[in-house]
Amino acid sequence: MRFDQLQMAQDFYVTYAKKAGFATKIRTTTFDKITKAPVNQAIHCNRDEIHESRVKAPMRKNTISAAGCKARIYVKFDKDVQDWVLFKVNLMHSHPCSPRKAVHYHEYRKLTMHAKCVIEDNDEAEIRPNKTFLALSNEAGGPSNLGFSEKDLKNYITARLRTSNVNADVREMMSYFMRMKDINPNFFYAVKLDEDCKFKSAVWVDARCRASYEYYGDVVSIDSTHGLPFVSFVGVNHHGKSTLLGCAVLGNEEITSYEWVFSQWVKCMGTAPQCIITDQC
Incomplete structure (x- = not known):
């Protein structure tokens, strides 16, 4: 619940920033030492840092202004x-x-549902992307009113082709998640995609795992020794036997992937365990 409320606070400032004419970024988030829930957060203007380049100005093609903004x-x-x-x-x-x-x-460039439909229809009709962009621009009263660039349009077409040709397994996984959610509303899943709509990571926890966590979630181990980008959250019940508390698939084994998986799993469970044991620690 607290994660949802924090997201509302973030969305509030982002909405204001877009209307005021700047972009934002989350600078710091502090968590409670006991519950591990967020307790405060600093959201800055994205030009809060002063960038200094070691390359001399005449040699730089694109210079970045030193803002150091305090907003x-x-x-x-x-x-x-x-x-x-x-x-x-x-x-x-x-x-x-x-x-x-x-x-x-x-941060604000997004394709509307209408634009996506026009792009998909025109792409199937083999209409060139630049002509589609021109048509959408004329419809909106000029490119400045679109909210996305021609490059965004081309990236969407590329991502759509990649999704339709390569991500058959991901689509099947998503179908499975949605079927399970229909069967039991307590089934939880979260899927992370990159900017090109390419699969990165997924987390899923069924109703039994969520119920087990309430009793056996004090200490949780993370098992990722399968030789695949697959991890399982495991607890120990009162009989000393392992009990499954959730699963995840990682697009890679970078720290950011693990951080996203952990945050989604904690969001599902509502509270963080007292201790998490991984292969490394």
Whole structure:
């Protein structure tokens, strides 16, 4: 529940930032030492750092302005009201903000459902991407009103082809997840895709695993020794036997992949265990 409330706080600031004409990034998040739940978070303007290049200016093709912007908000979880509240706000930017240009920031560029339908229909009709982009631009009253670029359109076509030709196993897995969710609403799953809609990681926990965690979730081990990018969350019941508490598939074994899997699993369970044992620690 607290993760959902924190997401609402993040969405609130992002919505404001888009209208004001800048982009945001999460700078820090602090977690409770006992419950492991988030307790406060700092969300900054994405131009908060001062970038310095070792390459001399005449040799650089693209220079980055040194903003060092102090615009940010701090949110914290108020235990008395059981909700997230703003406790510090700085709305002053050290650089110009442009709502008109903000729609073209990477963070805000998104294809609408209408645009996706037009792109798919035109692609099947073998209409060139640049002509599709021109048609959508004219319909919106100009490229600046689209909210995405021609490159985004081409990337969507490429990702769609890759998904339809290569990700048959992923589609079958998604179908399985949705069937299980229909059978039992307590079935949990989360799938992570990259910017090109390519599969990265997945986590799933059935109703029995969620029930077992309430009793045997104090200490959880992570088993990833199968020789595949597959991990299982395992606890120990009162009889000293292993009990399954969830599964995941990793697109790679980078730390960020594990972090995402852990966060989704904790989100499902509601609380973090007292201890997590991995192959490394």
